[in-house]
Amino acid sequence: MRVTTSCARETERLGEKLAAVLRGKEMIALFGDLGAGKTAFTRGLCSGLGITDGVCSPTFAIVNAYQGKFPVYHFDMYRITDLDDLFATGFYDYIGNGVIIIEWSENIESELEPDCIRIRIKKTNNENERIFEIRGMDEYADLFG
Amino acid sequence: MLICSVDSSAAPASVCLLEDDKLVAEYYLNTGFTHSQTLMAMLESVLKISGKSAEDIDLYAVNSGPGSFTGVRIGVSAVKGMAYAQDKPCVEVSTLESMAYNFLGSHAVICACMDARRRQVYHGLFRVDGNTVERLCDDKAIAVDELLSSLPKNEEIILVGDGAELVYQNTEIPTVKLAPPNLRYQRASSVALAAVGSYNKGEVTSPAALMPRYLRLSQAERERNAKIKQEQDGAL
Numbered sequence: 001m002r003v004t005t006s007c008a009r010e011t012e013r014l015g016e017k018l019a020a021v022l023r024g025k026e027m028i029a030l031f032g033d034l035g036a037g038k039t040a041f042t043r044g045l046c047s048g049l050g051i052t053d054g055v056c057s058p059t060f061a062i063v064n065a066y067q068g069k070f071p072v073y074h075f076d077m078y079r080i081t082d083l084d085d086l087f088a089t090g091f092y093d094y095i096g097n098g099v100i101i102i103e104w105s106e107n108i109e110s111e112l113e114p115d116c117i118r119i120r121i122k123k124t125n126n127e128n129e130r131i132f133e134i135r136g137m138d139e140y141a142d143l144f145g
Numbered sequence: 146m147l148i149c150s151v152d153s154s155a156a157p158a159s160v161c162l163l164e165d166d167k168l169v170a171e172y173y174l175n176t177g178f179t180h181s182q183t184l185m186a187m188l189e190s191v192l193k194i195s196g197k198s199a200e201d202i203d204l205y206a207v208n209s210g211p212g213s214f215t216g217v218r219i220g221v222s223a224v225k226g227m228a229y230a231q232d233k234p235c236v237e238v239s240t241l242e243s244m245a246y247n248f249l250g251s252h253a254v255i256c257a258c259m260d261a262r263r264r265q266v267y268h269g270l271f272r273v274d275g276n277t278v279e280r281l282c283d284d285k286a287i288a289v290d291e292l293l294s295s296l297p298k299n300e301e302i303i304l305v306g307d308g309a310e311l312v313y314q315n316t317e318i319p320t321v322k323l324a325p326p327n328l329r330y331q332r333a334s335s336v337a338l339a340a341v342g343s344y345n346k347g348e349v350t351s352p353a354a355l356m357p358r359y360l361r362l363s364q365a366e367r368e369r370n371a372k373i374k375q376e377q378d379g380a381l
Contacts, residue, residue: 087359090214092262 003132003144004124011037011130014144015044018117021140022049024070025096027113029105032121037130038103041121045101046072057103062089071098077107086111148344149202149227150337151188153180153220154212154240155259155307160187161333162195162202163341170195171334180219188223199231204349206340208331209237210358211259211267211284217357228352235355236340236348241269241284244305246335247328248273254281254300256292256321258308264289266308267360270296278342286360289315296321305329 005011018028028045030038043055049068058064058076066072073094080086086108094100095113105112112118117136124131134144148163157175161168170191174183192198207224210217217240228235241257248255253273258266265288270281287295289308293316296302304313305324313323323329343349 084361087214087361093213093215095262 001134001138001141001144003134005037005130005132006126007128008037008040011040011132012044012047014132015041015046016048017143018137019045019048021137021143022070022099024099027095027100027102027116029102029109029112029116029118030121031105031119033123036121036123038121041119041132042074042101042103045099046074049099063091063094073098073100075100075102077102077104080104080107083111146203147197147201148204148206148337148340149188149224150206150238150333150340151184151220151224152208152240152243152331152333152336153184153216153223154208154210154331155216157330157332158184158187158216158220159331159333160184160191161337162191162197163334163337168334168337169197171332173332175330180216184219184223188227199227202227202231202233204234204236204340204344205352206236206238206336206343207355208240208243208336209356210240211261211286211360212240214359217359221355221357225352225355228355233352234344234349235352236343237350237355237358238336238339238343239269239284239358240331241267241306242271242278242280243336243339244331245269245271245273245278246338247305247324247332248303249276249278249335249338251275254297254302256296256302256304256309256312258292258304258306258312260306260308260311261286261360264311266292266306266312268292268308278339284360293318293321306331 005014032038039057046055046066051066051068059078064074120133122131150161152159158180159173161171172187172191205224205228207220209221244257245255251273255271257269261267265286268287269284272279289312301320303322303324309323
């Protein structure tokens, strides 16, 4: 499934739409370079779950925990380079206990759950336009159409 | 001698006071609530209701792993703090071994399995013979299939731990049995009983040296992970 957004606000809105169909235990893996819009998307997703404050990349904290309609665990794996690091974040303890949304999933790809929702964000020639390739949500394709 | 024991290595949490041969108090919760919110409240409660104070505790025992990263850390940190304040010795107990102590008084081979995700378990094998527990292998992380093929075939084996059901569902070996729910999981009274044996052998540690003992994923698993990563690179 492929969705194009034309600005950061639309990226947030896409996150809000996705939030509406979450059941509370999903793992969502984001892929994409610096400035791709991973945090904007996460902000929108959290807003869709009733979390409006304090959503930012936990680059140094590694994980932020928010409480909305469901608990949300927001990971930034930018500084995680091996499985020992990952283990020491307590990552595995969070699985199944809330919505997990992961920035820089590239760094922990082998540890993603088999049924996780994978979202790759790509930039285009238009400065603010982004292409979202979404896998693992095909049953909701009409929602994003 | 008053032993205070703690387990918060996985989903349940429990605390216990064991005075010589007498189980004075035990508090067990399997609510899914965060251990950081329940553990100290349980400790405070058992001490208060049994008329004891922290100064009365002579020895601390804790399941120091394997187990969940956060759970083990909470248990070890709580015990470390309390023992350090009173300068009391501690015993580190293997979570897997503590579960074999659930079967003290019986004669059985106990196969302890904790779910380590991806069809892997943390595993230890023990023979319980009346009042003694003999360890038959080192604690390790192992794939379920590999574990099943390594089990002795000619005697009854009882599965315990939160990985027991997973192992049980994947075998048709008739000698492999699932422990009943009241004996299946780690609990603080068994931690205390395991600690008595360690204490008598002089296996105590200072609060400062008390540490979580995590088991790392097996090499096979790591290689498999590397392979998956390679396959997925570029694919999304």
